[in-house]
């Protein structure tokens with residue numbers, strides 16, 4: 001998928017799932033992903049990338065600005081805001097690289113088969129390749 005959003009796009013926005021269908025979809029996607037240790041490992045290390053910045057906060061509060069408490073707190077506050085932003089980006093990237101694929105695989109169980117790569121809806125008789133992104137569809141069935 002060429003376009004990049006803050007939050008991963010799981011499927012075609014025209015597909016309107018009920019709350020119950022969304023819960024079923026994400027429970028199944030979670031179970032599928034938990035069976036794939038590589039995906040879990042990738043998701044975990046990407047998600048944990050910003051944590052060293054969080055761990056540095058106590059040091060920044062104590063030593064942040066040459067013994068000036070207010071400046072040290074300001075530096076720590078900015079570092080915390082940076083951490084929260086980076087954590088959100090890391091989580092979105094981790095979801096995009098791992099979890100989205102499992103959601104799209106699980107869509108078939110709800111009767112909405114979709115391309116694993118781009119989320120394009122495939123209909124009841126999926127073609128050999130995705131009409132949207134051109135990827136082979138052997139795995140997505």
Ligand SMILES: [Zn+2]
Nearest residue numbers: 115118130133
């Ligand atoms: Zn596609």
